[in-house]
Amino acid sequence: MEEGPGTSGSGSRVPTVVQAAACLLALAASAAALFLPTVVQETVSGSPGAEPERSIETLTLLQASPGTILIPLAVPPLLTLLPLLVPRRAAWLAGIICCALLFGFIALATATVGWFYLPALAAAVVAVFLRNAARAARNPKAG
Numbered sequence: 001m002e003e004g005p006g007t008s009g010s011g012s013r014v015p016t017v018v019q020a021a022a023c024l025l026a027l028a029a030s031a032a033a034l035f036l037p038t039v040v041q042e043t044v045s046g047s048p049g050a051e052p053e054r055s056i057e058t059l060t061l062l063q064a065s066p067g068t069i070l071i072p073l074a075v076p077p078l079l080t081l082l083p084l085l086v087p088r089r090a091a092w093l094a095g096i097i098c099c100a101l102l103f104g105f106i107a108l109a110t111a112t113v114g115w116f117y118l119p120a121l122a123a124a125v126v127a128v129f130l131r132n133a134a135r136a137a138r139n140p141k142a143g
Contacts, residue, residue, distance in 0.1 A: 012134050014130055014134075015091075015127045015128075015130035015131040015134060016084065016127075018123055018126050018127040018130060019080065019083050019084050019091075019095065019123070019124065019127040020084060021123050022080040022120045022121075022123035022124040022127060023077060023080040023081045023084065023120075025117075025119045025120035026076040026077040026079070026080045026102075026117060026120035027077045029076065029113070029116035029117045029120060030073040030074070030076065030077055030116075032116055033061055033073055033113040033116050034060060034061050034062045034069075034070075034073060035060050036060065037058035037059060037060055038058075038059075038060065038061055038112075038113070039058065039059040039060070039061060039063075039064040040056060040057075040058055040059075041056070041057045041058075041059055041064065042054060042055070042056050042057075043055045043056075043057070061113070072109075075105055076105060076120060079098040079101050079102045079105070079124075080098065080102065080120055080123075080124055082094055082098050083095040083098055083124075083127070091131060092128065092131040092132060092135055095124065095127055095131060096128055098124065099121065099124050099125055099128055102117065102120070102121050102124060103121060105117070106118065106121060
């Protein structure tokens, strides 16, 4: 019996490659959030009776926040990495759960850096759909 496309070989690797791309996109988004100037800080100083002096400075998130900011920024890369670490049989379900959690993270962080992770979410969703198609090709229903 011949194997169809997507059942073995390079065709079954496509979801893994797309999931790896999602992980790289999430890492790039976290790096951009940390190192691009995204915080504007205004300082007002002066003495009584004098005109106040204002200075505006743009800071990176890493400069403006304590080191604990690394913890929430590690969540999206970990969520996109998890489907790559579980066994292939569980990768589809893990992908769905991680996409839902990543969507929730983006929704909660929309006011700050959530938008940075939309490309990673899109790639992760594509990987889930490709895994579903590969599963359907491997396990055709007997009719």
